[in-house]
């Protein structure tokens with residue numbers, strides 16, 4: 001099973017105050033609470049995102065079981081953070097103000113396209129700040145309400161269906177959504193998408209004349225859209241089609257997003273999409289491309 005992400009990296013440091021000065025004042029991270037003499041913890045994204053950078057002076061839990069003698073158990077490491085700022089100007093200014101020597105930029109191409117700056121922290125760890133050419137992903141839950149967008153995303157959408165039982169069987173039985181609530185009198189079912197509380201799809205039974213085909217998209221992973229969506233749909237008796245309806249069942253890429261997607265229909269003819277954002281920089285000039293074309297031109301650096 002895959003992990004859910006990197007939770008914490010802890011650096012063993014000689015002096016908390018010096019290390020805090022580097023990660024707070026030069027790198028620009030936010031402390032989660034006041035540091036003590038032997039511990040400090042930073043948020044690498046925001047307070048609400050559990051991806052921490054810890055600084056520890058002294059022993060770590062269970063370190064006595066290390067096969068190595070005290071003093072040789074932990075040493076400098078190299079690690080990189082994705083910069084939250086678009087440009088390195090402020091980081092470089094902070095570094096020069098605090099006398100930190102910065103090396104680089106190193107230009108990356110391909111999947112890591114962007115620039116990296118390197119800097120040794122006071123404990124000789126080699127810190128890298130990576131500035132991807134694409135904008136850094138925005139935290140979905142910023143730490144303070146002052147900066148928070150009111151609209152955080154789409155939570156629910158509702159569609160008219162001509163046969164409630166048939167649609168429940170399709171969305172829950174075939175596609176695997178979870179039924180959350182059902183009102184037989186009102187002929188409505190509310191389903192969870194992506195698990196309880198993540199997002200909701202409402203099915204409202206109406207006379208056929210009121211069931212006008214709509215379009216909406218389910219979020220999926222890149223790996224699944226590319227690797228198994230077509231087979232997954234076919235196993236369920238569903239025909240997949242791509243945006244161009246070119247007779248193939250290949251997922252297509254929307255260059256401006258960029259995202260990869262495949263389409264199919266529900267029993268009422270609603271157009272459903274499985275879509276996944278790609279980690280690459282957008283290339284609107286490509287329009288809608290096959291995955292093969294997207295990969296070929298990306299790897300060729302075009």
Ligand SMILES: [Fe+2]
Pocket residue numbers: 215216217273
């Ligand atoms: Fe769409």
